[in-house]
Structures are given as structure tokens and as C-alpha cells.
Amino acid sequence: MPxxxxxWPLKATRDVGDARRAVHAAARSAGFRSADAVxxxxxxxxxxxxxxxxxxxxxxxxxxxxxxxxxxxxFRDEGPGIPxxxxxxxxxxxxxxxxxxxxxxxxxxxxxxxxxxxxxxGTRITVVRWRR
Amino acid sequence: xxxxxxxxxxxxxxxxxxxxxxxxxxxxxxxEDLGAALARSSARGIIIDISGLELVDTFLSRILAQxxxxxxxxxxxAVLVGMRPAVAVTLVELGMTxxxxxxxLDIDRGIARLHALLAxxx
Amino acid sequence: MRRPADTDFPKGLxxxxxxxxxxxxxxxxxxxxxxxxxxxxxxxxxxxxxLQARSFIEQLGQSIDDDTRPEDVRSAPWSGVRETLDxxxxxxxDEGKAPADIAFFVMSIKRPLHRLLVMRGGEPDDxxxxxxxxDLIVDRLGLYTAEIQIRRKEQVIARQQEEILELxxxxxxxxxxxxxVPLIGTLxxxxxxxxxxxxxxxxxxxxxxxxxxxxxGVPTVDTQxxxxxxxxxxxxxxxxxxxxxSGIRPQIAQTMVHLGVDLGQVVTxxxxxxxxxxxxxxxxxxVSGGAAN
Numbered sequence: 001m002p003x004x005x006x007x008w009p010l011k012a013t014r015d016v017g018d019a020r021r022a023v024h025a026a027a028r029s030a031g032f033r034s035a036d037a038v039x040x041x042x043x044x045x046x047x048x049x050x051x052x053x054x055x056x057x058x059x060x061x062x063x064x065x066x067x068x069x070x071x072x073x074x075f076r077d078e079g080p081g082i083p084x085x086x087x088x089x090x091x092x093x094x095x096x097x098x099x100x101x102x103x104x105x106x107x108x109x110x111x112x113x114x115x116x117x118x119x120x121x122g123t124r125i126t127v128v129r130w131r132r
Numbered sequence: 133x134x135x136x137x138x139x140x141x142x143x144x145x146x147x148x149x150x151x152x153x154x155x156x157x158x159x160x161x162x163x164e165d166l167g168a169a170l171a172r173s174s175a176r177g178i179i180i181d182i183s184g185l186e187l188v189d190t191f192l193s194r195i196l197a198q199x200x201x202x203x204x205x206x207x208x209x210a211v212l213v214g215m216r217p218a219v220a221v222t223l224v225e226l227g228m229t230x231x232x233x234x235x236x237l238d239i240d241r242g243i244a245r246l247h248a249l250l251a252x253x254x
Numbered sequence: 255m256r257r258p259a260d261t262d263f264p265k266g267l268x269x270x271x272x273x274x275x276x277x278x279x280x281x282x283x284x285x286x287x288x289x290x291x292x293x294x295x296x297x298x299x300x301x302x303x304x305l306q307a308r309s310f311i312e313q314l315g316q317s318i319d320d321d322t323r324p325e326d327v328r329s330a331p332w333s334g335v336r337e338t339l340d341x342x343x344x345x346x347x348d349e350g351k352a353p354a355d356i357a358f359f360v361m362s363i364k365r366p367l368h369r370l371l372v373m374r375g376g377e378p379d380d381x382x383x384x385x386x387x388x389d390l391i392v393d394r395l396g397l398y399t400a401e402i403q404i405r406r407k408e409q410v411i412a413r414q415q416e417e418i419l420e421l422x423x424x425x426x427x428x429x430x431x432x433x434x435v436p437l438i439g440t441l442x443x444x445x446x447x448x449x450x451x452x453x454x455x456x457x458x459x460x461x462x463x464x465x466x467x468x469x470x471g472v473p474t475v476d477t478q479x480x481x482x483x484x485x486x487x488x489x490x491x492x493x494x495x496x497x498x499x500s501g502i503r504p505q506i507a508q509t510m511v512h513l514g515v516d517l518g519q520v521v522t523x524x525x526x527x528x529x530x531x532x533x534x535x536x537x538x539x540x541v542s543g544g545a546a547n
Contacts, residue, residue: 013156020187021153035451038187038218042226045189049156102190105226213494217454220489221447229488236494237461245494 006062008048010075016048019060023073030068032131040071040129043109046102047075047125055079055123070111070130075123082117089115137162139169145177145246146170147239151184159195167202176208177246181239183214193228200233209234209249213242268384270322273370274315282308284366289359296349303345310338311363324390327398339395343402353403357396364392423449425456432464432533433457434526436501438471446482450489457495464533465490468526470501480515487520496536497521500529 006026008019023044027037044060051058055077063072082088089104103125107113110127117123137158140147146169148162166178178199182188188196196212203210213236215223223230234249236242274281286307313334326332339360346356367388371381428434435453457465467486472479487497500523502510510517523529534541 017153017155020189024186033451035218035221038216038222039225041187042189042222045187045191046226049189049191105190105228108225108227109222212492215493217451217458217489217493220454220492221450221485223492224485224488230492235492237457237463238494241463241494 004064008060008062010048010051010059010077011057013049013052016045016052019048020045023062023071026062026064027071027129030064030071030131032071032129036129036132039109040073043106043127043129044073046106047073047127050102050125051075051077051079051123054082058122065128068131070128072126072128075125078122081119081121081123082115083119085115085117136165139165141173141175142179143243144175145179145243146173146175147179147181149181149184153186154192156191159192163195163199163202166199167206170203170206170208176250178203178208178210179239179242179246180210180212181214181242182212182219183216183238185216185219188215188219188223190226190228193223193226193230197230197233200230209246209253211236211242211245211249213237213239268320268371268374268376268380270318270320270371270384270388271315273374274311274318274367277370278308278311278315281311281363281366281370284369285311285363288362288365299345299349303342306338306342306345310335310342313338318391320384322387322391324387324394327391327394335395336398339399340402343399343406347403347406353400356399356403360399361392361396364389367392423452425453427456427460427462428466428530429534429537429539431460431462431537432466432530433460433462434466434468434530436468436471439473446486450482450486453486454489454493457490457493463495464537465495465497466526466529466533467497467499468501468529469499469506470503470526472501472506475502475506475510475515476513477515480510480517484518484520498523498529498532500524500526 006022008022009015010019020041024037024041027040028034032040048060051060056079058075058077058079061074061076063074064070065072089107103115106127110129112126112128114126115123116125135158137148137150137154140149146166148166150162152158154162169175170178180196180199200210200212211234212230215235234245236245282304286304317332317335327335342360343356346359351359368385371384371388375381423435423437426434426436433453433456435449437449453465453467456462467483469475469479469483475483483499487499490497498521499517502522502524509515521532523532531541
């Protein structure tokens with residue numbers, strides 16, 4: 001069975017709300033427990049906002065894994081990239097004055113967190129949360 | 133025109149019931165509106181009911197913390213009521229414990245808490 | 255010597271399907287007799303077992319073909335056979351049979367099948383090949399029963415884990431607006447997450463503002479356990495409830511100090527009764543001792 005994918009644009013902060021609502025709905029319909037659906041949707045909110053504000057816009061890809069046993073989200077942007085990833089994941093660190101707990105916090109809300117970024121190359125963050 | 137969250141006045145307090153998922157702009161607008169309403173009215177307290185909110189992220193929790201500090205600066209108190217269990221555990225995992233914000237289970241207890249806080253403050 | 259390849263088998267020569275269909279009753283008797291010699295079914299289950307064995311033979315006759323390959327037993331057309339095996343496994347498990355016995359029972363149909371094939375006759379080479387083929391198929395079915403049993407056991411373990419979880423964190427409403435949660439056993443991260451969520455849900459359901467977390471039954475409080483407690487307390491506060499941690503025994507307090515564990519601003523009490531008194535007072539309830547001493 002081919003996995004279903006949904007694409008959500010992340011151009012303005014308004015798009016972040018649409019994307020996180022889609023993630024919450026997808027997680028609930030896949031049978032995630034209430035708190036787990038909120039964890040994943042909140043991670044999506046943080047990462048989506050990061051793509052809009054820090055990455056100057058991008059998109060989110062939502063993919064169901066193993067018939068809904070897990071959900072994978074990919075956030076891509078063509079922005080300036082994150083020069084120091086380790087530092088960006090430290091709680092309280094913010095380069096824009098608004099993202100202090102965003103990346104590090106989002107990482108704690110998911111089961112797997114991958115980040116690829118380089119100066120001038122944009123950023124791609126992929127996260128997975130399983131239903132348990 | 134930007135949509136706005138309505139602010140009601142009840143027993144000397146401003147009551148805000150958030151029923152929709154708050155987009156960033158709407159949240160910022162609410163903070164401004166509350167500041168203006170506090171300055172305009174004789175109310176010395178704010179109750180923000182978020183029992184309808186499915187999700188609170190770091191952005192919104194910062195706005196909520198700012199509303200609380202702003203109220204104090206204006207000689208008032210704010211109480212956040214009705215946070216859902218799933219939202220509470222997620223915020224704690226995010227590291228956002230909102231230490232400076234008073235909380236209560238529901239609107240009734242929020243009003244009681246507000247009165248207690250106002251009685252304590254000079 | 256030329257080794258006969260599977261593909262050499264002449265299709266339709268034995269018509270195994272018809273052979274089984276026409277001799278179903280005889281095959282059944284032969285099979286159950288052979289099985290009973292090894293281990294007799296409990297009399298009250300003998301009838302059930304016969305019915306199940308009969309429907310297995312029926313399904314086998316309908317699914318098998320002269321060119322069935324062993325791996326085919328996992329395919330969709332064999333679902334009927336697999337279902338009868340599910341039922342056979344359940345009956346045997348109810349009887350308390352060992353896993354090997356169940357596979358052995360299914361595989362003991364080989365000899366009766368051999369006899370049927372020999373009765374039909376034919377070239378020794380062909381006969382040898384069809385018997386090999388049938389043996390491989392039956393072996394796969396025997397293996398399948400082992401898999402069912404493993405799956406059943408996993409289901410039991412998962413259910414017991416859920417039950418243990420519920421038993422180990424009962425949320426007790428001790429008074430209107432006052433909850434007490436005796437935490438018991440080791441608090442690993444997955445379990446505490448679920449326990450925390452259960453407590454928070456109970457706060458909403460019972461509209462309780464006071465929550466006592468009693469850790470008398472927790473053997474050690476290390477930094478990880480302390481961290482979980484702090485997180486639960488913080489989540490309760492966000493919802494508008496107040497927490498009290500009780501049951502910190504002297505040895506535990508000592509260990510905590512040695513480990514540098516800090517419960518920070520959390521209100522702690524040595525005994526559950528002290529925590530209850532505080533919770534009542536906070537909740538505006540008056541506790542009067544009838545026989546004060």
C-alpha cells in the first residue's frame with residue numbers, strides 16, 4: 001500500500017495553525033491517545049513556526065507510517081539555515097527572540113528527531129512519533 | 133478586519149473564553165485588547181478560560197505569561213483557568229511551567245482565586 | 255542420482271484435494287487415533303476437538319492442490335485453514351497443553367496422509383515427491399500454530415501490563431476535592447507518563463483541587479523519580495490543582511540528600527495523615543479530633 005502524504009504550506013504564521021490542526025486530526029484518527037496527539041501537534045506548531053519565521057517559509061509533509069502506527073512530519077525551508085545546530089537545541093537559546101524552547105522542546109515531544117541544516121542551505125527537520 | 137476574541141466584564145473581572153485554536157496574530161491581538169480593556173474599565177482582574185483549547189505551544193504560553201505580568205504592572209491580577217490535562221503535560225515537557233501565572237480549575241474557582249489574590253495585594 | 259526438483263511434479267497426478275475430500279472421515283479417525291495414542295483429549299473436550307479436526311480436514315481439502323507450495327499456506331486462499339488452526343490452538347490452550355504438544359498434534363496428520371497417498375499408488379519417484387511436498391506443507395502449518403501461541407501469550411502480557419498499571423496507581427478520591435494517589439513500585443518513564451495523565455484526568459473528572467502523591471511504596475527516589483514528581487506537580491499546578499508529596503521515609507530522605515535530589519518548592523510531608531490534614535485545611539475543611547490526646 002503506498003503511504004498517504006499530505007503537504008501543508010508554511011508561508012505565514014496563519015499556516016502554522018492549519019498545519020498543527022491537521023497533525024492533531026491525523027494523530028487522533030490514527031488512534032493516538034489524547035495527550036500523545038497533543039504532543040505531536042505541539043511539536044508541529046514549534047517546528048512550523050520555526051520554518052515560517054526563521055526559514056522564511058517552507059512546507060510540512062505529513063506521512064502515516066505502518067498504517068497509522070506512527071506519523072512522520074518533515075519541515076523544509078529554504079532559509080538561511082542553522083549555523084550551530086547543537087546550540088539551537090539548547091533550551092532558552094533563541095536567535096530571533098521568540099524561539100527559545102521551540103526546537104529543544106519539540107525534540108522532547110517526539111520519538112525521533114533529525115535535523116539537517118547548513119549556512120545558506122535551508123533546513124530540513126524530520127520527526128516521528130509512534131502510537132505506543 | 134482581524135477577528136477578535138470577545139472580552140466580557142463579570143463581577144469586576146474581565147472574562148475571556150478562548151474557544152478556537154489561537155493563531156499567533158489572534159493571540160497577540162488578545163494581549164493588546166486586554167491591556168486596553170484593563171486601562172479603560174475599573175476591573176482589577178482577568179480570567180482567561182482555555183478549557184476549549186486543544187493545544188498551547190511556546191508562543192501562546194509566552195503571550196499568556198505576558199498577559200499576567202502586564203496585569204500586575206497595571207495593578208490587576210490574571211488567572212488562567214481550565215487547562216486540559218494533555219495541554220498541561222505537554223507544556224511541562226516543553227519546559228514551559230508558567231511559574232508567574234496563577235491558575236484555577238474552572239471559572240468559579242478562578243473568580244475565588246482572583247478575589248484572594250486581590251485581597252493579598254496592597 | 256538425479257534429484258527430483260519440485261517443478262518436475264506432474265500436476266493433477268494425485269489430485270490430493272479430491273483424495274482428502276473423498277476420504278475425510280477415514281482420515282479424521284486415523285488422525286485422532288494417532289493423536290490419542292500420544293495424549294488423550296479430556297473427555298469433555300473430545301467432541302469439540304473432533305469437530306475442529308474435521309473442519310480442518312475440510313478446509314485443507316479445499317485449499318490444497320497438487321502444485322501447492324509450502325509458502326502458500328500464508329496466502330489468502332488458505333485463510334480458512336488458518337482459522338481452523340486458531341480454533342484448535344485455543345482448545346488445546348484451554349486444556350493446558352504444552353506448545354510442543356499442539357504443533358505435534360497438527361503434524362501427526364502426516365502419517366494418515368501418507369497412508370492415503372500410498373493407497374492411491376503410483377511410481378515410487380512420484381509418490382516420494384508428493385509425500386515430501388505434503389510433509390513440508392504440514393510442517394509449515396505446525397509452525398503456524400507455534401506463532402499463534404506466541405501471539406496469544408503476547409496479548410496476555412500486554413493485558414497484564416495494563417492491569418498492573420491500573421493496580422499500581424489507583425487514584426482515590428478521599429474527600430470532595432481531595433485525591434490521593436499511592437505510587438507503588440519503580441517509576442519508569444513510560445509508566446509515570448501514563449500515571450501522570452491518569453491523575454490529571456481524575457482532577458478534571460472529580461473537580462479536585464488537592465492532590466496527594468504518596469511515595470511510601472516507591473523503593474528509591476533517585477534524580478529521575480524526583481524529576482517525574484516535579485513534572486507531575488508542575489502539570490497539576492498548570493491545571494489549577496495543588497500537590498502535596500507524602501510518604502518520604504527517613505532513609506529515602508537521606509538518600510535524596512546524598513544524591514543531591516532537590517524537590518524544590520514542592521510541599522512534602524513525612525506521613526500521609528499529615529498530607530491529608532494539610533489538604534483538608536487548604537480545601538477549607540475543618541478537622542476536629544474527637545478524642546484529642
